[in-house]
Amino acid sequence: MTSLPKRSKNAKKLGLVIDLDTCVGCHACVVSCKEWNTGGYPAPLSDAQPYGREPSGAFLNRVHSYETANETSQRTVYFPKSCLHCENAQCVTVCPTGASYKRAEDGIVLVDEDLCIGCGLCAWACPYGAREMDPVVGVMKKCTLCIDRIYNENIPPAERRPACVNACPAGARHFGDLGDPESSASKLAAQRPAQEPLGDLDYRPTNKYLAPRKPKSVTSAKPLEPVNRDGGGGFIGWVDAMLSKLNPPA
Amino acid sequence: MNPAYSVLFFTCLSGAGYGMLAVLGAGVLFDALPADFVFGVVSMGTCLGLITSGLLCSTLHLHHPERAWRAFSQWRSSWLSREGVAAVATFIPAAVLALGWIFPAAVSATFWKLGALASVLGAFATVLCTAMIYASLKPVGQWRITLASIPLVPFTYFGFALAGGMVWAQLLLSAFEKPHALHMPPLTCAALALAWAVKLLYWRQIDAQTNVHDLLDATGLKENWQNIRAFDSPHTEQNYLQKEMGYRVARKHRDFLRRAAWRGGGVLPIVLLLAGAWAGGLAASVCALLAAALFMLGTLIERWLFFAEAVHTSSLYYDDKK
Structure with missing residues (x-):
């Protein structure tokens, strides 16, 4: 059913917390996502002509690179983008066949690829551009929050996290239950209240982006001492340094 | 948004x-049309032919048309599904309408009129569902445009x-040289003028739209930052999103195409229909044919512009200012 499930306020909401202050834009999450989901269900994420003239394929995660500035400072911000598993997921309700659905038990948004007709309307309904049509299989692909990892009893408990979270070398990606205020993910998100992307559209994303901390205004540093002293190195240089201490230059 | 040919031909x-x-x-309901066998066959044939060919076109952009029957299941939440249901359901009263026209003995006059009424309602419902598929998409600001809070x-x-x-x-x-044709031109011209007047209003409103999102809204960085630009692409090739949401050719020629559309498809047909009505006879038929072709x-x-001019919020992330 593509109607959204009725979920209480404290229902389980699995999702990611992504720290934009920490992300270094290495794309390791993109590569690990592609690698894991290519081996996942039910067909590989397509990768047509990977070394050819026109490579094409579907990815579930992309990292955008931005420069931002205000009056006092500027910085780079890397913005990893995958499905935000919204509470008010319109990609689910527009689906005519029942292929798109949101799980009542943990809030994960999934596509049943056997029911998908490949009309693409769900991608039109997603404001974040989190869904991509697989050009080879002809069905819509999206982040599954690695549903085949996080509940997988055949892998060590410490690794039962989305592949992107395991791969992140900077520790910018965190996974947890954002419906439980006591979870580490919720506590992290609460420390750094973030502005929701396109919040006015009211999709109510589960994933949280921790915005870069407010930049401190930079006080200008003292100019460096000249390295090249009169007299060069050696004994004369030492004499110059000593005399300069006794009689500092103006 | 990408104006897929299948969707263009389907909606038109x-x-x-x-x-x-x-x-x-409506014509049957108010006894304003000839209850004539040949006219009934040709007019209902044309009408159902247009509908059916349009519906068949709409399945062409599906990657899995063999599963299209599943699209009738989610009418509770999806306008696309509702449209499918309404489109197919409308064939039932349309068949009654056609039957009463072609074999008047087969259906009673009351049943025929009921079929006519249900046809009008079904047609209205189907077009409403088609429009709502687009008008309900929050990420496309142009399609949410209102005038005095009317979408x-x-x-x-x-x-x-x-x-x-x-x-x-x-x-x-x-x-068919029906005398009824004489009463039609003013009504047809009024319908043409109304359609293009609403369209001109739509264009005026989307051009003046101010509540549009930018990249700072899309990234949620508005609070601390005033400027933002992409310095690198997330991938080397165009992906599905850029091909689907970032359509540019029609936007480039927007003003020319708009003028061509409303003058060629609105003003010219009105002039032709009025001229035909004045001339009468064969000239009226030729003018009506030209007017229909130009309008289509x-x-x-x-x-094409409706889709191509519509900007999706997901294209903001690519910061592709051209």
Whole structure:
């Protein structure tokens, strides 16, 4: 059913917390996502002509690179983008066949690829551009929050996290239950209240982006001492340094 | 948004077809159309032909058309599903309408009138569902445009469906030299003027739209930052999102295409229909044929622009300012 499930306020909401202050834009999450989901269900994420003239394929995660500035400072911000598993997921309700659905038990948004007709309307309904049509299989692909990892009893408990979270070398990606205020993910998100992307559209994303901390205004540093002293190195240089201490230059 | 040819032809053809069904149904309801065998066969044939060819076109952009039957299941939440249900359900009263026209003995007059009424309602519901598929998409600001908090997209679809139906009915009436054709031109011209007036209003409103999102909204960085630009692409090749949401050719030629559409598809057909009505006879039929062809062409351009001018929030992330 593509109607959204009725979920209480404290229902389980699995999702990611992504720290934009920490992300270094290495794309390791993109590569690990592609690698894991290519081996996942039910067909590989397509990768047509990977070394050819026109490579094409579907990815579930992309990292955008931005420069931002205000009056006092500027910085780079890397913005990893995958499905935000919204509470008010319109990609689910527009689906005519029942292929798109949101799980009542943990809030994960999934596509049943056997029911998908490949009309693409769900991608039109997603404001974040989190869904991509697989050009080879002809069905819509999206982040599954690695549903085949996080509940997988055949892998060590410490690794039962989305592949992107395991791969992140900077520790910018965190996974947890954002419906439980006591979870580490919720506590992290609460420390750094973030502005929701396109919040006015009211999709109510589960994933949280921790915005870069407010930049401190930079006080200008003292100019460096000249390295090249009169007299060069050696004994004369030492004499110059000593005399300069006794009689500092103006 | 990418104006897929299948969706363009679908919305234009079946739009005109449902408009024609509504016009024929209303005509039967008010005894304003000839209860004539040949006219019934040809007009219902044209109308159902337009609808069916449009609906078949719509399945062409599906990657799995063999599963299309599943699209009738989610009418509780999905306008696309509702449209499928409404489109197919409308065939039932349309069949009653056609049957009563072609074999008057087969259906009672009351049942025929009931079929006509249900056809009008079904056509209206189907066009409403088509429009709402687009008007309900929050990420596309242009399709959410309102005037005095009235959404404009459903009214443009109603306008073009009605005008299309009138133009085609006018063509058949004058081709069969029915006296009814004499009363039609002013009504057809009014429908044409109404459709393009709503469209011009839509264009004016989307050009003046101020509540549009930018990249700072899309990234949620507005609080601390005033400027942002992408310095690198997330991938080397164009992906599905850019091909689907970032359509540019029609935007480049926007003003020219708009003028061509409303003058060629609106003003010219009105002039032709009035001239034909004045001349009468064969000239009226030729004028009506030209008017129908020009209107359909204008609608096609209008529909191309409807998709191509619509900007999706997901394209903001690519910061592709051209």
